Amino acid sequence: MASTAVACGAEEKLDAGAKVERAFERLGEERAVAVEFALDADADAVHAALKEGRDGKRGIDRAAAGILADLKLRYAVVSDEPPEERNGGEDAHRASAAGRLARKDGTILAELRSVDRRMYLRGDIKAFAAMAKPGNAADRSERRAFEEALKRIDRMPDSLAAVRDALKGKWVVLDAREFEEAAKRKRERDGDAGLFGEPDAKTRKRAADALRKALTDHAKTEDTGKRNGAEHVKVTVPARTAAGRLAEALKPLEKQLRAVGGGKDPGAPRKVPDKDVVFDVALKGGRLSAVTVDMAALDADIRAPLPLTVGFAGASVEADAPSGARKLSAREMTEALMRMMGVDADGLGGADRGL
Structure with missing residues (x-):
């Protein structure tokens, strides 16, 4: 003492x-x-x-x-x-790492955690959208297009349930090997490790x-x-x-x-x-x-x-x-993005066959 x-x-x-x-x-x-x-x-x-x-x-x-x-960024x-x-x-x-983008009232917009070589993430796309207030006709048109994309998320098949979860604020876990390869390619191409890459x-x-x-x-x-x-x-x-x-x-x-x-x-x-x-x-x-x-x-x-x-x-x-947390693969993410842009499953298949 x-x-x-x-x-x-x-x-x-x-x-x-x-x-x-x-x-x-x-x-x-x-x-x-x-x-x-x-x-x-x-x-x-x-x-x-x-x-x-x-x-x-x-x-x-x-x-x-x-x-x-209204934003705050946290990194741990x-x-x-x-x-x-x-x-x-x-x-x-x-070392484990965590990144979080949130509103000042505590609403979490996006969050990522890297634990034991596994990557967990979640995002609330509707919470993001709520922050933007349409001010003119162009903004209102963009909002309508965005709302249509949200409806496509709800119509995604059960095979893409992990994507639905990730975009609605629920945790998903990434296929580590698959995404490590993707991150490596991105670092080689862009020289960075992504939005929440761990230094x-x-x-x-x-x-x-x-x-x-x-x-x-x-x-x-x-x-x-x-x-x-x-x-x-x-x-x-x-x-x-x-x-x-x-x-x-x-x-x-x-x-x-x-x-x-x-x-x-x-x-x-x-x-x-x-x-x-x-x-x-x-x-x-x-x-x-x-x-x-x-x-x-x-x-x-x-x-x-x-x-x-x-x-x-x-x-x-x-x-x-x-x-x-549901497991999410790169293939599921790609398919979900295509569906949100209005490309249906048949369109995806046709695109694959054309490669």
């Missing part, structure tokens, strides 16, 4: 910069880590920030801004050993180191008190230095962030102002809880304040295999 008290006392005496440094060290010691991205802005604020695109091109409209403001990795001890080789399979251990460690350096190298730190149960530290760093570090840290999630951002990648600003940027770092129990930054300070193409909050969680993170 005495040693614990001494340790706690020593920790309380750490200056602001040392607290942030120690919080990142602890993050590297965790066997489970989850990172969640969300914009701390409403639809009007997002639209004001992103309505003008890069190089004079059109940005996002008000409807898209509303969708973006769970291992039986700390990230700093993972080597990405023979033991790489011992290897070395990549994850490199990302964590880059994020730590973004908030500690050439940084000025200041304690700003406690709010909402967290201790806050103001970190001020040169914007261009921070932008480079952040781009490196977010690279493993580049595709996911572009998908959520409607093609915009907040991890890769091109026009970084030559000024300082301020990060609000929240600590709970000496551990990293959240980091908030105004993306407009990192990218001159963002025309108004656009705060992005990156939340962190550790010990309570789980990535378990869900129960009751």
Whole structure:
């Protein structure tokens, strides 16, 4: 007890910069880590920030801004050993990963888990559709076409029950060998592992180191008190230095962030102002809880304040295999997509014969 008290006392005496440094060290010691991205802005604020695109091109409209403001992306990795001890080789399979795209009210739009070399996924296509509000005749026409596609899902034969489940929010499990081959071909072709591809251990460690350096190298730190149960530290760093570090840290999630951002990648600003940027770092129990930054300070193409909050969680993170998942094959997915586009079973057979 005495040693614990001494340790706690020593920790309380750490200056602001040392607290942030120690919080990142602890993050590297965790066997489970989850990172969640969300914009701390409403639809009007997002639209004001992103309505003008890069190089004079059109940005996002008000409807898209509303969708973006309502999304949060979560990525988690769970291992039986700390990230700093993972080597990405023979033991790489011992890490489980989970990705989730959800609305801020908790509605899950899409989720994927990689556990024991098996891939589980689910998506709620109707929940996705509910986020888009038709604003004109063209939008209404697209909505009608989409609703027809949904009806085709309901008319799919029992042989495609796994596809119906996957599109209605129920878990399915992918044929591992089949999809590993498909993922390998995609990586060779596109250089990525898909929307929720799992970065290897070395990549994850490199990302964590880059994020730590973004908030500690050439940084000025200041304690700003406690709010909402967290201790806050103001970190001020040169914007261009921070932008480079952040781009490196977010690279493993580049595709996911572009998908959520409607093609915009907040991890890769091109026009970084030559000024300082301020990060609000929240600590709970000496551990990293959240980091908030105004993306407009990192990218001159963002025309108004656009705060992005990156939340962190550790010990309570789980990535378990869900129960009751149906097996889904690549053939079933292909057939289902063709049916949704209006190609019937006979058309599929004819297409196959013509190959």
